[in-house]
Amino acid sequence: MAAHSSTVGEVLVSMLEQAGVDTVFGIPGVHTIELYRGLAASSIRHITPRHEQGAGFMVDGYARVTGRPGVCFVITGPGLTNTLTAMAQARADSIPMLVISGVNATPTLGKGRGHLHELPDQAGLASTVALWSHTLTDPGQLGAVLREAFAIMTSGRPGPVHIEIPTDVMKLPAPEQAFEMPAAPSLRPSPVDLATAARMCAEARKPAILIGGGAVRLDGAVRRFAEMLDAPVISTTNARGIMSGHPLDVPASPSLACVREMLAASDLVLALGTELGPTDCDMYENGGFCLPANLIRVDIDEDQLARGAKPALAIKAGLAAFIEDMLEDSGTWTPHRSGDGATRAGSLRDLARTEIGEAYCGHINLLQDIWRALPEATLVGDSTQLVYAGNMYVEAPRETAWFNSATGFGTLGYAAPAATGAALGQAGRPVVALLGDGGFQFTLAELGSARDCDADVAFLVWNNSGYQEIETSMVDSSITPIGVTPSAPDFSMVASAYGLASRRVGSRDEIIAALKEMPRPCLIEYIDSGSA
Structure with missing residues (x-):
């Protein structure tokens, strides 16, 4: 019997191991199963999000707390397009992210014949947000391509990079290659x-x-x-x-x-x-x-x-x-x-707290109370009231203990998956996801992902019954508010359906008590009456 010859997918997994990758986020599909051939036997942990956007945000959170590039596997076409939002957030915030996708078989590329998941120019689309996008067609170049990807992510200004592998190339035999991470150059001032x-x-x-x-x-x-x-x-x-x-x-x-x-x-x-x-x-x-x-x-x-x-x-x-x-x-x-x-x-600290006003100071005091209750916690935010206040002023206990998507690209739906990625990247540190009731619904299903991997995350939902910030902006601009009150589910029931402990609270003291007492992952819903 002929000796087994490792495929491109298997050698890729081996090289990722050698690069120190310990976690890959992704949703398997028919166009990526060959990437999974060697994954089960490897030391790499695989995390399955509920949506590829969630995969990208998990990679983002993981990379921020570890300082290492995060990696995700996504399918051809919609898998990649679903990930583009997360790639754009990573580009805006200089977060190293390696996205490895499938692409249709080599003979079909650019033909426009309607193959499954076909895009006119997938690599070109990815390159609009990626620092670099490459199509691997030669198995012998796998090591060189992967080294180039890591070199771009770890030297210069970091950001997302993309490698796509045609479905026929994934199956081809590839030469076993030792992989060495490229040395990051030190760019010294003149x-x-x-x-x-x-x-x-x-x-x-x-x-x-x-x-x-x-x-x-x-x-x-x-x-x-x-x-x-x-x-x-x-x-x-x-x-x-x-x-x-x-x-x-x-x-x-x-x-x-x-x-x-x-x-x-x-x-x-x-x-x-x-x-x-x-x-x-x-x-x-x-x-x-x-x-x-x-x-x-x-x-x-x-x-x-x-x-x-x-x-x-x-x-x-x-x-x-x-x-x-x-x-x-x-x-x-x-x-x-x-x-x-x-x-x-x-003096400037005192002036800043005075300037931001009573309401924001109340939010900031709550954030500081969270860190007093959970000193090792990382707070990961979406666009919501607590986050807006903290971005104006917050005394985080250490670097990367405070990050969110309310600046830069400013996407919604970030905090739930990014918090899960952060929890996986820093075992032993709890994570609190700060969520608005509107933005949370973008990636609500990622509660299931947190449950699957027992992520040490408390999902704190600030429920003010809609997009309050947008409604206020409309009123301030003399525009009749419309489209800013989407109905929300019973978040506690949704959490319970995924097997998470949940609690609805009505005061800030109750928020802190819940954070101290509840097993994680858990969901805490605070109803904002507008009086805070």
Whole structure:
């Protein structure tokens, strides 16, 4: 009997194992079953969502908490199109996501003959949101293609990549290949840029730092840099928690007037790893965000440096390398300072909490109470009242303990699957999904996925009977509200039908009690009477 020759699908799974992939999210279909041939015998855990959009969001949540690329398998055509929304959210927030899809058999591609799941140009469609999309036609190139995918995700600005494999190619024999993860290059700043940055820092008397998602996993370095510069550190949504508990921490949105005033009054602002996007810096779209002329921007993406606020100094470099090089030569830019950075930061924290108003402060107090009850919890949000408030101001206990889809691409239906992915990526840490009654219905069925894998997730539904934020916007614009009150199911009954513990609560104290007492996964529904 001839020895078994491994197929493309089997070798792919082996290479993913060698790359350190421990979880794949996906829904098997007739166009991807060959990818599953070697999966059952592998060490890779497979998670089945209820919808491919859910698969993509699970990958997103998993990647955010682990710092490693998440992987999903999706079928040709509708499987990929269902995943595109999640890929777009990952692109907006620079989340590494590897989407491996099927595509129709090689001889049929581009023929338009109506084959099952056929698209005119599937790779072209994926490339509108993916950093890179590739069709594998040669089994011998599998290793090279996979290395290129990981290289793109782990060097430069991360994001989603796509590999499609024709159904006939999946079955072909493939040479066994050892797979080595590509080394991520360290993009260092030029000596000239470093010298200029050092001079600008040395001359500044009231500097400030604005950090974005590019600073995640650099909390120690950012803290040391901020201390040496004696600068308040303002964090955008995806950077919350990096400076947790530090006297220089200002966990407030640049969309707030008081934050903008402080930045404008600073004689130097360093924007580190942030695109300075409107959903972080101009949430209310009033055009009031303005940075001083003495601005340093550091970003790994050259194109991003050319967008938005024009800096006095644009530095293309990895943020870790920039901070490391600056700290190594800190004697040249740390003259005696007034030491008022912590005082400035403390005053700004007080001003921010005053500005956001009583209702939002109430929401923020609840968020802080959740962390007091569950100190290790990660809070994953959709577009809902608690999340809007927290994006304006929240003191997250650590980096990646707060993230959501209410900024950037701004999709609904994110929190339930992303929370499940986060729980799977960080065993031992509970996750609280913050959901509105409207947005939750986009991916309500993912309760079943959480039950299947016993995800350590509490689904907290903030039920205000519709799309309250949109209704308010309509009223403010003198538009008669319409389409903003979709009926909701009895969420507790739906949760029970999936086998989840559930509880309906009427007060914030009851929310905290339920979070402490209920076994997870569970669902807690809070009815917002409008008085909070």
